[in-house]
Amino acid sequence: MSDHELDPLPYDYDALEPHISEQVLTWHHDTHHQGYVNGLNAAEETLAENRESGDHGSTAGALGNVTHNGSGHYLHTLFWNNMSPNGGGEPDGELADRIAEDFGSYEAWKAEFEAAAGAAGGWALLVYDPVAKQLRNVKVDKHDQGALWGAHPILALDVWEHSYYHDYGPARGEFIDAFFEVVDWDDVADNYDNVVPRFE
Template sequence: MSTYINSLKQWCEEVFTIYEENKPMERDNLQADKKDELHEQFVQFKESLTNEDSLDELEIYNRANELAEQLELKLKENGIPVQLTDKMRADNQNNMVPIGGHKLPPLPYSYNALEPYISQEIMRLHHDKHHQTYVDGLNKAEREMQKARITNNFQLIKHWEREAAFHGAGHYLHTIFWNIMSPDGGGKPSGNLLMEINRSFGSFDKFKKHFSEAANNVEGVGWAILVWSPRAHRLEILQAEKHQNLSQWDVIPLLVLDVWEHAYYLQYKNERKKYVDNWWKVVNWPEVEKRFDTAQRVTWQPF
């Protein structure tokens, strides 16, 4: 039996417990002779998971999502805000964002707080419309990639990886963006950051000029970004066209594979797949584990 089926069964047990605990409140609002159809559907779905020979993982995935959403709505109508779909996709005890479960973070200030420098109308459209689009796009891409893993059909993986990169980078960058602005902002930094800016760029004024020029010269649409380079041990200023260039921000690399032709062509010629297959035989997992242990210490509020 697949790991996915096992996790789905566990999800059913958790959701069934929640539903049973809240069901009396629902049934008080139902006529005595009216059958709780959703409850019966859920029971049938749970029982169907025991018939292993007829299980279709993609069908189960879609049915579980559909049923969970209906149950959520029914419980919310009775004043019980439960996120059953989150429970299906991941264990949220450590605030992990479930697959396809990203949410729009609230602004840390009012829409008009940055006026006259940034108008209320811009902030409302930028946050409520544009950022929400990136959240929705990232969630869809993650769910489609999960379907690919379930069905072992990766025909459209290039498309959904691109979507995840574009929308994910847009979501993460905007989440940072809202929080690095404030109605009480301006001036210059102090303490260790100012010392590092002076060390990396010569002075705050030189940094500000460089950053402004980078922002002014981004081709098309994009971002200027101040980053800390753990390898160079200094600050750097980077540009990003669009949001991403097929990557995401606010992440820490753990395991990397170079698939530029110079990394393999002299040996493998055009057989990149063979190179990738053999590469797994030389992965230094203790080093990856070390990086993971260090990276886990860095946590931001999940959205």
């Protein structure tokens, strides 16, 4: 389709300070996320041209660019919406019950998620796996390596260096702690409610 567009952030660029700086959100959204949107559109244009011409010399590369940039676009959109200046705290309601059921406790889930975030070369995700019918944590490298097919991310934490290095330097753990100060659990619960009834 080649007409993907970057939505504005759902809050002001300085809204998540002091946890995430205005400078980092500006670069991260306007430069990095925009780059993935542009990359996805360009790759789709290449694929359309190649289908038309029958010359598939650049097709394999473009297909790789679709999953890299497309996953980058979709995960960043989730990440922005997963945060709020009014965030923090812990989940409640059905989501909290499900986390306790599938991971043992909120604390056990959080420790596993933090381990994923500390080691990932891309993202830590909380996903709903519709095959096993359970929540899982997933450790993603880049934007698309280590994905679990069919799973639906409901919470995403970007641990690329562009996400935190300007604010925290190599202290990624401090950034992970800061993320939990701004997680919008209502948004995560909405994502859970939108996904799970389709499969259970």
